[in-house]
Amino acid sequence: MGKIKGAIIVDTERCKGCGLCAVACPLHVLELTKREVNKKGYSFARQIMEDTCNGCASCAVICPDACITVYKKKEE
């Protein structure tokens, strides 16, 4: 059976860095930036582990600002 792989895109300019996505992610794929900030001055969320995401969309469901788009594909 093929493994399911996921990927996310974070709208970093819309992100306010609340960090709830990082808490909700069961695989700890997301992290807030430590030094980098967006135009509003917030640190933002980003995917730190490329291969781990399985596209469960927990991060996107919990994001209060709807910044995360999730894609998922079965590996052949």
Next chain:
Amino acid sequence: MTTNDIIKPENLVYRKPTLLNDTPMHYCPGCSHGVAHKLIAEIIEEMGMEEKTIAISPVGCAVFAYNYIDVDWIEAAHGRAPAVASAVKRLWPDRLVFTYQGDGDLACIGTGETIHALNRGEHIAIIFINNAIYGMTGGQMAPTTLMGMKTSTCPYGREADLHGYPLHITDIAATLEGTTYVTRQAVHTVAAIRKTKKAIRQAFENSLNGQGASLVEVVSTCNAGWKMSPEQANKWMEEHMFKYYPLGDLKNLL
């Protein structure tokens, strides 16, 4: 397989609902209002009611809700949203009519309007965001503030002798004959968000089908008002808020 192979339109699982526009929300980072807005936008989209929804926005943090969700909105005077919604629904019986109110709006200044609109069995849905504090004006004590909870107007904690007891307005609503569906939900975890979505969907369908008044309380966080991080606020809510406001359906006649 690289990330670029996965990021293709046919693999899309979750995106921002199209009804939620690109205006950046003014809410504080981690605020529960954002999730509630997103759920409402998703549900209206799924129901195909984009052109046939009339929403009433409150006074409070959600006063600018009309800037974020692309449906028709009316801005009501403080606490008067259920009264405005009653009129709208009576004039447009085929529309989905709902109000979106906070605890200061619904449980304090608008108690009369809320209880009477629910008791009359108006075919409206009320989304009630309960964060136990006045968020917009700077974290003052609300009727729903918990015993012992510190706010800027009760800095030593809420005391029964001086401030009275927290108001369980959802429990009162469940005892009224006009209500068909009264529930209390939260949006702190993915599972809770899915349950809340179901609850709001049912409330909207009740409004649309003319099946009496529905009230969905969403127990929420106000991390800025509570002086916590969004994560701590969610934990605090689970530990303290849920004792006073336990989750679940209080009444469902359908």
